[in-house]
Amino acid sequence: MFNNIITSEFKNLFKEAIDTILAQNSLSVPCLIRYDSETTSQQLCNNCKFDPITLLSSNIYNGTGPISFLEGRICPICLGSGYRTDISGAQETIHLGVIFDSKYWLNWSSKTVNLTDGMVQTICSSEYINKIKNAKEIVIDTNIDKYGNYTYERAGDPNPCGFGSNDYIITMWKRQ
Numbered sequence: 804m805f806n807n808i809i810t811s812e813f814k815n816l817f818k819e820a821i822d823t824i825l826a827q828n829s830l831s832v833p834c835l836i837r838y839d840s841e842t843t844s845q846q847l848c849n850n851c852k853f854d855p856i857t858l859l860s861s862n863i864y865n866g867t868g869p870i871s872f873l874e875g876r877i878c879p880i881c882l883g884s885g886y887r888t889d890i891s892g893a894q895e896t897i898h899l900g901v902i903f904d905s906k907y908w909l910n911w912s913s914k915t916v917n918l919t920d921g922m923v924q925t926i927c928s929s930e931y932i933n934k935i936k937n938a939k940e941i942v943i944d945t946n947i948d949k950y951g952n953y954t955y956e957r958a959g960d961p962n963p964c965g966f967g968s969n970d971y972i973i974t975m976w977k978r979q
Contacts, residue, residue: 809967817966824900825927825971831898834925835942836934838893845933848881855929855969860885886933897934899925901943921978922958929972935961941976954979 824830847853850868854861860883864871870879877883902908902924923943927935940956955976963969 814967818968818970821926821971822928825898827898831900831927833896833944834899834901835894835896835944836938837940837942838937839939845886845937847930847933848878848885848887850880851878851885853885853930855963858885859883895934896944897927897931899927899931899941899943901925921953923955923976923978925974925976926964926971927974929963929970932961932963932972935972935974940979 848860848868850865850870851872852861852863852865853859860878860881862876862878862883863874864878868880872879881887905922905924908924925935925941935957938957940954942952942954944952955978958975958977961972961974964971964973
């Protein structure tokens with residue numbers, strides 16, 4: 804009866820809807836990520852396609868990167884790791900979807916989190932996974948006075964999620 808309901812078109816519609824919600828001029832809020840001053844951050848390679856399952860390069864040229872290479876060869880930028888190391892400032896701003904109220908949190912993880920007051924959940928594109936993992940703390944920049952501009956530390960590792968893919972990550976944060 805329910806065969807063929809979840810089609811590739813349906814999955815594409817889901818991805819487009821979530822991408823629209825997370826767009827910079829949509830429902831996401833700017834969050835200041837602070838890194839340890841000695842930390843270098845790793846960015847996804849801008850030359851090859853990233854495999855979110857193996858968390859490595861698929862070693863397939865993405866068509867827009869600076870150095871093209873033949874399929875089956877190792878990416879000349881990241882050497883197959885899927886990441887390139889950038890030494891950047893100790894902080895930067897990225898846009899995250901922030902869920903303050905625990906009754907609306909997405910629970911797509913098999914790991915349970917001990918909930919405490921002052922926790923928030925963020926959702927963002929999986930391209931930010933290394934930024935989130937390397938974050939010392941974040942400041943959620945919101946104009947909602949009742950929440951204020953508190954500083955949060957990560958309360959667990961980012962969890963990949965998506966509808967038939969790992970296009971997004973969910974992270975729990977605890978107010979300091």
